[in-house]
Amino acid sequence: MWALLTDAEAFPRWNSTVTRIGGPIALGRKLAIQVPISERTFTPTVTAFVAEQGMTWSDGFWPMFQGVRTFELTEAEGETTFAMEEVFTGLMLPMIARTLPDFGPPFEQYARDLKRAAEEGA
Structure with missing residues (x-):
C-alpha cells in the first residue's frame, strides 16, 4: 500500500480523485496536484515522511491559513x-x-480506490 501512496506518476492510474501529481513524493519536496473537481493546482510540501507508516502534506501560509493532510498506515x-x-x-x-x-x-472514494488497487496488486 505504501508503494501506491508514494508513486506520484502512477497515482492517476488507481486514484479517481487525482488527475496528476508532479512529484516525487519525498520529504521536503513540493508537489503539484491536479484534481478533477478543481481547475486549481494544489502545491503542498511533504513535511513528514516515515516509510511504510505515514506522511504529511502541508499547504498554505501559516499563520493566515494552512491545510495539513495526514496519511497513516497501521499494520495489525x-x-x-x-x-x-x-x-x-x-x-x-x-x-x-x-x-x-x-x-x-x-476522501471516502480515495480510500476505496486505494483498497481496490492494493487488493488487485496494482
Missing part, C-alpha cells in the same frame, strides 16, 4: 488500515470555512 494481524485526514487552521479560517468543499465524499 496481517492487515493494513489506512487513515487520512485534513485539518485546516489559521486566522482566516473563520472567514473562508464556508467556502471549503466537503472533503468527506472524495
